[in-house]
Amino acid sequence: MTVPRYLTGDGAGIEEFLSKFDVFLFDCDGVLWSGDHLFPGTVETLDLLRSKGKQVVFVTNNSTKSRADYKKKLETLGIPATTEEIFSSSYSASIYISRILTLPPTKRKVFVLGETGIEQELRSENVPFIGGTDPAFRRDITPQDYKLIAAGDESLLDPEVGVVLVGLDFHLNYLKLALAYHYIRRGAVFLATNIDSTLPNSGTLFPGAGSMSAPLILMVGKEPVSLGKPNQAMMDAIEGKFRFDRSRACMVGDRANTDIRFGLEGKLGGTLGVLTGVSSKEEFVDGPIRPAAYLDKLSDLLQGAK
Amino acid sequence: MTVPRYLTGDGAGIEEFLSKFDVFLFDCDGVLWSGDHLFPGTVETLDLLRSKGKQVVFVTNNSTKSRADYKKKLETLGIPATTEEIFSSSYSASIYISRILTLPPTKRKVFVLGETGIEQELRSENVPFIGGTDPAFRRDITPQDYKLIAAGDESLLDPEVGVVLVGLDFHLNYLKLALAYHYIRRGAVFLATNIDSTLPNSGTLFPGAGSMSAPLILMVGKEPVSLGKPNQAMMDAIEGKFRFDRSRACMVGDRANTDIRFGLEGKLGGTLGVLTGVSSKEEFVDGPIRPAAYLDKLSDLLQGAK
Structure with missing residues (x-):
């Protein structure tokens, strides 16, 4: 070498x-x-x-920020930048879903584990999605949920979901993991914005996006396609x-x-x-x-x- | 054979x-x-x-139930049983911590990711613990939390914690994962009640206790000692x-x-x-x-x- x-x-x-x-x-x-x-x-x-x-x-x-958010971060630090100069893993994932994946017309919806950055970039590519920051998913699982999920009830498992996209989710919970798992079991494509195990913050490390896909990898026995470095x-x-x-x-x-x-x-x-x-x-x-x-x-x- | x-x-x-x-x-x-x-x-x-x-x-x-809870479950199903006949992974973990692990006197506290079954069994063996079902840990992480955790502040990182015990936690969240990770980084023993990836319910599968330790295994790069079958x-x-x-x-x-x-x-x-x-x-x-x-x-x- x-x-x-x-x-x-x-x-x-x-x-x-x-x-x-x-x-x-x-x-x-x-x-x-x-x-x-x-x-x-x-x-x-x-x-x-x-x-x-x-x-x-x-x-x-960093999948939690959209390109517009990231531009603001750069500017806050004093670095002039245009949105066009920024390429984030959430944008990368959105492009992959909209332009590269070939999904049946009835399976175009994305179930998102993640924050607003992913949602903004999916919107910018006109990709329909559920989950993400929707408060409806930020709750405990109930006995009724188990039965509805087991029955494949459409009130909890949207039949149009054909992709599970996992990024860094500061609001990860048991219900979201259970839904993501069942979507993948039912055939949804398993994607991750990135698989970094940790995220630097305040001079130390915190759980990264890879820590959100780790439980799903264990449960389904396969790795996601990662759209990050x-x-x-x-x-x-x-x-x-x-x-x-x-x-x-x-x-x-x-x-x-x-x-x-x-x-x-x-x-x-x-x-x-x-x-x-x-x-x-x-x-x-x-x-x-x-x-x-x-x-x-x-x-x-x-x-x-x- | x-x-x-x-x-x-x-x-x-x-x-x-x-x-x-x-x-x-x-x-x-x-x-x-x-x-x-x-x-x-x-x-x-x-x-x-x-x-x-x-x-x-x-x-x-099943780590979410104590032996007493499990006895009730058996009786509900019509099976007569005594608490003494029951051996659960949460009881197994409690015995392991109290009778087998040799912890320094200043490091005897357990940080629990899990439900009431673990707490009851730790109490039965007089093992001090924090976390578990304490509502103080069922909240979002804040910008201040990152700084306090990075600084090793005792308001968030109890210096007496010498064990992280991970069981099935229906209230898993980012804050608990971040704290468990930092305790292990700081030298706490990494234990799991069991490492089953999934949990049967309603005729299908849901995330199991192993799905709670999976992010931590990825982050710290080592497996927990599992106290289950x-x-x-x-x-x-x-x-x-x-x-x-x-x-x-x-x-x-x-x-x-x-x-x-x-x-x-x-x-x-x-x-x-x-x-x-x-x-x-x-x-x-x-x-x-x-x-x-x-x-x-x-x-x-x-x-x-x-």
Whole structure:
């Protein structure tokens, strides 16, 4: 395996690296910011890339936010962005359902385990759905529910549901799990926005979207199709939208086993690691999954500016 | 492998089989009843065994009920039983925590994901606990919770918790999962009453206790010690209580891969399969896990009565 090129302090190397790409896909947390803390130089670096005519795309597995929500988050942190530059796992899942899955006309409805971000993106693709943030599902299961579910009663099991989409749901409960399980048993396609086991918050970890699908995987004995990094279904969706030349695209990220793997398996022209997040220098240089190049921090790209 | 002996209609064979055992451990659903339907002859068969001086023990993985609750359930179905004859996974877990686990004096508290059955059995063994059915934990997670949990604040993370016990919780939520995860990260012992993925109800299946531990297993990357069938920790607890001679005990059940396996791995003198539940005749006769003998139905044992 080749040794990744260390670009920090190497102005000429940076110039050469940047010249190879037209599109930069950015993982966000750990690259542009950490938690609520924007890294110094992030805005200037994005400005530099845009001024050189590069397309920037913000790629996030966070399914609780829509692209519009995520744009607001970026702006709150001080990063100018357009909704079009944002690609989230909830949007990826919506595109997959509306444009790639072929569902019978009578089975087009989605049962959602998740929050408003998924709902907004399903609406943007005109995909009908139930569940999600509907308060009707935020309640305890009752003895009557067991009987109705067992009988396949349409008051609880909508016969038009052909997809179960599982994202991060802060209101997960027993009733929703039971319904999702029965929909999948009855033949619904099992999808997940992403399968990250945990979600970073406040400097530690909390249950992630993968923790919502884990009980269902155990019960039905099969894995969902995941529409988030590092699954290539997401790369296909990104390419479908931006129609870029993969050989002229570079994935930028802080995690070897998700971000860098996502770029490598997607056969992008390049991958760029940064040391401001999860993976260490040793992981990038000696690990099984290595980027083409790496930097101490993203803003070191400014050292190459002419 | 030996072929199981088919005892239905074989009066002499039944007499001989019964004479080999002093203790009969019974799986319940699928053996004595199905759902709310008591099988004909169940009561008479249990009477016969008791009249011959056999000890009967009802062994259940159902963690939501205490032994007292389960006794009521048996009586509602028309089966006379004493609390002492009942052995549930919540009781098994309580015994394991109080008598087998060696916890530092400052780490004796249990964080419970589960219902009242677990709480009652922990109380019966004088084990302190938090969580469970406490309404304080039946709420949404708040932005403040993330910060307090990240800071290890004692208002949310009790420093005396040394065990996380996961059973079937009809009120599972994100906050409880987050707390259980952080307790385990901080060193708490990870226990499960049982790891059945599903729970039978109304003739179909619903999420079981194993579906409650699945997200935690994914997040922490390790399995809990399970105190239910077929794990031998439960057999050890049963033996600890009844102090029987394993060679003179027989496990009766309808599932080869749980009940029969439980008896075989526990090196009991015998195992008896019945065809009124999950496993088929083919599974008992040709499968990888075979009982010593099998019957069409439990009440066929009455054919051996003199």
